Amino acid sequence: MRDPAVCIVGSGIVGTAIAYVLTTHGYEVDVFEKGPEYPYPHTPQFRERVLYGYENPAYAVPGDLQGLELSGSYRRDLDHERHMIVGGAATHWGAITLRMRPQDFATRTLYGFGEDWPVTYRELEPYYGRAEALLGVSGTDDDNPFAPPRSQPYPLPPFPLSYEDRILAERLGSRGIVLHTTPQAATRLDFGDRPACQNFGACDVCPIGARYSPNEHLRLALGTGRCRLYVRTSVRRLVADPRGRVVALLTRPGNGDREEEHSARLVVLAGGAIETARLLLLSSRDRHPDGIPLSDHVGRHLTFHHLWTGRLTYREPMYPGRIGRFTGQSHQFLDPPGRGRHGGIKVEFSANIVPPPPHPPEEAASGADVLALLGPTRYQRMLTLHAETAPSPGRFVTLGSTRDRFGDPYAHVHYELTDFDEETYRFGRTLFERIARATGAEDAVLEPVESFYSGGHHMGTCRMGRDRRDSVADSLGAVHGCQNLFVAGGALFVGPAGVNPTLTMVALAIRTADALMAGYLRSPR
Amino acid sequence: MSRRRFLVVLTAALAALGTAAGEIRRILRELAVPEQAGGLPDAPPGPLDPAVLATLVASSRAVIGEPVETSHYAAYFQWRASHLRGYRAVYTEFHRAVDRDARRLAGRPFPACPPGVQRDVLSRLQARARSRWGRLLLGGLPWARYERYILQEALALFARTDAWVLLGYDGWPGVPQGLLRYQQAPRPVAPHR
Numbered sequence: 026m027r028d029p030a031v032c033i034v035g036s037g038i039v040g041t042a043i044a045y046v047l048t049t050h051g052y053e054v055d056v057f058e059k060g061p062e063y064p065y066p067h068t069p070q071f072r073e074r075v076l077y078g079y080e081n082p083a084y085a086v087p088g089d090l091q092g093l094e095l096s097g098s099y100r101r102d103l104d105h106e107r108h109m110i111v112g113g114a115a116t117h118w119g120a121i122t123l124r125m126r127p128q129d130f131a132t133r134t135l136y137g138f139g140e141d142w143p144v145t146y147r148e149l150e151p152y153y154g155r156a157e158a159l160l161g162v163s164g165t166d167d168d169n170p171f172a173p174p175r176s177q178p179y180p181l182p183p184f185p186l187s188y189e190d191r192i193l194a195e196r197l198g199s200r201g202i203v204l205h206t207t208p209q210a211a212t213r214l215d216f217g218d219r220p221a222c223q224n225f226g227a228c229d230v231c232p233i234g235a236r237y238s239p240n241e242h243l244r245l246a247l248g249t250g251r252c253r254l255y256v257r258t259s260v261r262r263l264v265a266d267p268r269g270r271v272v273a274l275l276t277r278p279g280n281g282d283r284e285e286e287h288s289a290r291l292v293v294l295a296g297g298a299i300e301t302a303r304l305l306l307l308s309s310r311d312r313h314p315d316g317i318p319l320s321d322h323v324g325r326h327l328t329f330h331h332l333w334t335g336r337l338t339y340r341e342p343m344y345p346g347r348i349g350r351f352t353g354q355s356h357q358f359l360d361p362p363g364r365g366r367h368g369g370i371k372v373e374f375s376a377n378i379v380p381p382p383p384h385p386p387e388e389a390a391s392g393a394d395v396l397a398l399l400g401p402t403r404y405q406r407m408l409t410l411h412a413e414t415a416p417s418p419g420r421f422v423t424l425g426s427t428r429d430r431f432g433d434p435y436a437h438v439h440y441e442l443t444d445f446d447e448e449t450y451r452f453g454r455t456l457f458e459r460i461a462r463a464t465g466a467e468d469a470v471l472e473p474v475e476s477f478y479s480g481g482h483h484m485g486t487c488r489m490g491r492d493r494r495d496s497v498a499d500s501l502g503a504v505h506g507c508q509n510l511f512v513a514g515g516a517l518f519v520g521p522a523g524v525n526p527t528l529t530m531v532a533l534a535i536r537t538a539d540a541l542m543a544g545y546l547r548s549p550r
Numbered sequence: 551m552s553r554r555r556f557l558v559v560l561t562a563a564l565a566a567l568g569t570a571a572g573e574i575r576r577i578l579r580e581l582a583v584p585e586q587a588g589g590l591p592d593a594p595p596g597p598l599d600p601a602v603l604a605t606l607v608a609s610s611r612a613v614i615g616e617p618v619e620t621s622h623y624a625a626y627f628q629w630r631a632s633h634l635r636g637y638r639a640v641y642t643e644f645h646r647a648v649d650r651d652a653r654r655l656a657g658r659p660f661p662a663c664p665p666g667v668q669r670d671v672l673s674r675l676q677a678r679a680r681s682r683w684g685r686l687l688l689g690g691l692p693w694a695r696y697e698r699y700i701l702q703e704a705l706a707l708f709a710r711t712d713a714w715v716l717l718g719y720d721g722w723p724g725v726p727q728g729l730l731r732y733q734q735a736p737r738p739v740a741p742h743r
Contacts, residue, residue: 071724075710075723075724076622076625076626076629076724077626077629077630077633078626078703078706078707078710079630079633079634184729185729185733186733187732187733188732188733188734188735188736191733213729221729222729223726223727223728223729224726224727224728224729224732225723225724225725225726225727226722226723226724226725226727227723227724342718342736344718344719344736346714346719346723347719347720347727347731347732347736348727348729348732349723389705389709390613390705391613391614391615391705392613392614392615392616392618392705392708392712392713392716393615393616394705395614395705395708395709395713396616396713396716396717398709399709399713399714399717400717403717403718
């Protein structure tokens with residue numbers, strides 16, 4: 026049997042980054058993905074979805090392999106935010122790639138909420154630079170006075186503000202609010218194998234690979250001949266020896282009737298915050314004599330981002346939607362004076378039109394009806410408040426009572442809004458009204474607090490820390506009490522800050538890969 | 551009557567009775583149940599006959615009633631017929647029904663009719679399908695299925711494509727726009743919109 030150096034569970038942006046770094050340094054890696062193949066570049070998906078209006082069921086996990094139980098305040102379809110396919114959730118992401126700020130790593134010390142991270146911005150800064158180089162980030166800090174310090178420039182120049190964002194930026198600037206460009210993993214110019222963005226306007230299925238997709242580095246890893254990808258394969262649990270060393274993964278092909286055992290020198294769990302916690306809980310020594318000894322922090326400290334979207338209507342046409350990318354946003358309120366009583370907020374003007382084009386336009390019986398429905402959206406802009414929250418005892422992942430095809434319990438997610446969040450919403454609503462006034466909006470409607478959306482950002486279920494009394498893993502992701510088991514990705518986050526998490530996830534993943542090569546995997550096989 | 555002849559007559563009588571019973575059941579169902587959209591039939595995909603495609607494109611233009619580029623409507627219908635089960639069968643049934651009425655009303659194929667006649671044909675069929683007695687006369691024509699899988703999809707495609715241009719945009723999502731135009735002022739809004 027093949028004996029890879031590293032088994033990676035999950036083929037998303039974090040798993041593929043680690044696979045790419047390791048395989049290009051000579052290590053053999055096996056990647057396990059529960060979901061199906063997802064073609065890259067996403068040209069077939071682009072054709073199916075954009076040209077022919079078809080959602081191909083071949084790109085979905087069977088219903089009896091994906092599921093979760095949800096309780097508490099969250100009203101959205103959390104299960105399907107996860108995109109269990111080869112490439113993971115970042116096959117569909119907006120590709121906004123922001124660094125956290127130095128203060129975000131010390132919220133307990135500086136603001137009295139959450140916990141401090143066991144790693145500082147200064148330690149992570151070089152890895153942020155490498156993550157930006159890996160993903161091909163286009164951006165600048167020249168117009169953003171709130172950007173954290175950096176030791177190297179962005180790999181690519183920024184996407185300039187759109188015409189309508191420039192108008193809003195002028196109006197906001199005269200009222201003391203800075204609207205600046207958005208760093209993003211989309212190619213402003215040709216970058217390696219990836220061509221420059223041509224503005225197809227359908228970025229979630231970018232047909233040319235201009236918007237970064239994890240499948241890019243998975244393809245490169247597979248090209249080394251040292252990476253093997255197991256698709257439609259569920260990792261059911263980890264098996265450990267009495268010392269807590271993981272010796273095997275028990276897997277089950279989706280269509281298989283037999284369990285398989287994969288031996289492992291080292292295992293990295295990169296299946297997203299919810300599934301990673303679930304797999305650890307399924308593998309606990311409490312459930313199996315040959316299970317792994319776990320900190321009781323597994324599954325606790327779950328956080329999302331809280332996104333509230335508002336609609337601003339103007340007298341003059343804004344023509345949103347002329348570029349698929351995000352252009353204007355403001356980081357001015359990530360670290361406001363009241364931080365601690367409430368969270369920081371990133372302000373984001375969306376490029377999309379509102380509401381989305383009716384599909385199908387059920388209220389429409391003619392082209393004139395469609396034009397009447399869509400016409401007003403030219404005068405509108407969507408504004409999203411992308412808010413920070415804090416871990417709370419009312420948010421966690423446990424094992425549920427419903428089970429998948431193999432009889433394994435699905436995750437149960439419980440998520441409650443807190444007083445901190447209500448205060449953050451009040452702060453955000455005041456900010457929204459201020460922006461509406463500053464930009465001359467004739468009408469401004471913000472969705473209510475309970476309509477918050479996670480942004481698909483699920484974090485904190487295996488947070489990093491000093492030891493198993495306060496956390497699940499150390500700052501490299503090494504699980505406390507297990508000698509060869511690592512967690513990677515958003516599950517490790519100590520706090521969510523107010524910015525999109527993916528760049529930090531990739532930076533941490535590269536740091537983990539470096540540590541594996543420097544210490545845990547001394548010699549290539 | 552010989553035994554053989556008796557068996558032939560009996561078989562024919564039973565077949566007629568079965569057909570009549572089926573028709574009676576259909577009539578009762580049509581009278582009792584409001585028209586349902588239903589799903590797609592389980593029929594194999596395949597390329598479209600040019601006459602069917604012409605009817606689909608003409609119907610799209612008629613229901614949209616605005617100037618459109620027809621090539622992507624043709625590509626849309628052809629792709630769905632060729633790749634997805636059931637669409638080719640629905641498209642072909644629809645073509646037969648619409649074309650039959652067009653010939654009856656205007657003496658020519660549906661695509662060759664003036665737009666006003668085309669809209670008239672569609673609305674007559676729709677009105678008849680919405681009335682229970684009309685459905686009886688139409689022989690169970692699944693008009694709601696045509697609305698859902700043809701006319702509404704044509705409107706949805708319009709909303710994703712030509713509508714953008716008619717509202718003053720340079721193009722629609724899916725067509726590369728480059729990275730300069732979005733930074734410039736859009737062309738003025740058409741006054742009648």
